[in-house]
Amino acid sequence: MLACYDLASARKTLTAQALAGRPRGLWRWSELLPVRDPAFRLTLGEGDTALVKTGQLGQALGMNALYVKDESSNPTGSFKARGLALAVSRALELGVREFVIPTAGNAGGALAAYAARARARAHVYMPADAPLPNQVEVRLFGAELHLVDGLISEAARQAGEAARAHGWFDVSTFKEPYRCEGKKTMGLELAEAFEWSLPDVIIYPTGGGTGLVGMWKAFSELEQMGLIGAQRPRLVSVQAAGCAPVVRAFEQNSDRAQFWEGAQTIASGLRVPGVFADRLILRALRQSQGIALSVTDEEIVQAQRELASQEGIFAAPEGAATLAALYHLLDRGWLDRQERVVLFNTGSGLKYL
């Protein structure tokens, strides 16, 4: 289920000029967001993250338009804040007071933060081996943390059971439509940053795929509103070699991703063996003439060192995976060094210590 808007009325007030004058943050795009009453719009300062043009790294690769969209400055240190700010706000507007979420780590922290802000209750189901900072933040925000013996798929099973038993609202990826709307704002911000055009290539680390699907939706809405033209970036989905269900499905020309057995990677946000929105992700990749590829944990660690030492960005392993993927794409000749390429650093490396 995805949210729809009256774009004909939205375009009357959501103009490039109006946007530029509004306070920073993702609520600038309120005509394209689901919360109607401004009183319900929670904010901790999410969105409007930096689009950093690379220096040494781009130069060494012969690329003069290589960017990092750095999501690490979001509240709770990852882009999960965008999705949960929206989902919690809209759910509150609809009368929800108690939430439950399965998470690889960051989504649970983000839910717990916005629930604290809203004085609502949150229950978080997380693998027991998720990064310690994720566990600590959930408890500190006052949410109830359930550590699960297994992966996010097992956490999802337990969270779903608890949701049914207690009547809690389940904010699992794509089981409600609004986290995707929050992630969509990354695409809106890119369009504005590129002066109402779009980059040529977006490289995105994919777990549940909310960002890919959300950005693809954002571009279509912007075009219908006359803010951008028909040109689209090629979307690149990056997964870890130890858990790559989307890559496997893409390579097999399938529109469904099969469950990945024995998932393992240091990039905990990519350790998502069962992909609920597989069809939406694969469709966006193909429509954009994009590609899916995986990188090893060793490549991720190496790329993390390079982003840190050459660009001053301490990326999450998921974010570093996009640089590792860029090297492969250059080797294969899949992209041209003159193209405008955006890597998504989806979170802060500090959350993995």
Ligand SMILES: *Cc1c(COP(=O)(O)O)cnc(C)c1O
């Ligand atoms: C959740 C997460 C991802 C995957 O995001 P999706 O939109 O679910 O594909 C990537 N990076 C980090 C840091 C995450 O927390």
